[in-house]
Amino acid sequence: MSSFEQVNEYFSEVRKWCGQLLQALYKRGEDEFDKHDLADKVQALVNRIGANEAHYDLAFTYEVKAEVEDIQEEWEMLRQKQGEELERAYDDIRVGIGEHQLPPLPYPYHALEPYIAKEIMVLHHDVHHKSYVDGLNKAERKMQEARVQGNYELLKHWEREAAFHGSGHYLHTIFWNNMSRNGGGKPKGALLERIRRDFGSFGHFKQHFTEAANQVEGVGWALLVWSPRAHRLEILQTEKHQLFTQWDTIPLLVLDVWEHAYYLQYQTKRAEYVKNWWNIVNWRDVEDRYYQASQLKWKSY
16 A cells, blocks of 8 residues: 555544544533533544645644544543543442342233233233342342351352343343334334344344244243444344353343243243234334444454
């Protein structure tokens, strides 16, 4: 690559970085910090690069590099300030050790009929989900006792209990919101485009997810997740709530295929339950989860 091509590539990367930075700034709330000065500096740099496109030279390159370093430093200062403010805010909503609570259903027990019967929802939410909340709280308190007493003899047991019950609690909390009486159809916007990009079509995605749910061995879940490492959507299975799945991913859409999720109504016909479940998928909730999760991107390998 010639030096001229290298310079052009550098300025192309700078403009791309500036665009991403402006997008990040404008997504932040007006009350979080004064972002306007930095946004103005970034836009001014983009304008300068564009105005001098035919006159790139070594001196101008050094000027741009200095401005990029100044902007990076100011951006890191703003992020640190926001992080401190968020940490103080999160202290107010932090769940204490052993203080998890059963979340209320976002709709009446009968709302998902005829696809999921009221009797199933009552037992599933009030009995099964509550047992996971209670189990997680107990495990956390027992591990707190172990730290205080310095006695870790039963740590393996309580770590396993926390993994099982904690995963059960968190997955069910997602599951309830993933469904709606007005659900079904397809997602829209960015999520639909991402599904088409990563799976070929919505039909391919739906068939893959359906088969993943049908083929869970024993009891477990099918999950659509965002992978911050791979920068794409993936479909996973998990047995129980936490086994044989993949770390470093964020669940967006989850389907419970434990027998307690469908047996009273569908008995052994899991495939019929899975087929009918698509009529109550709350794509608006999944779209929102995707929007927030997709902001997180790790360095890919």
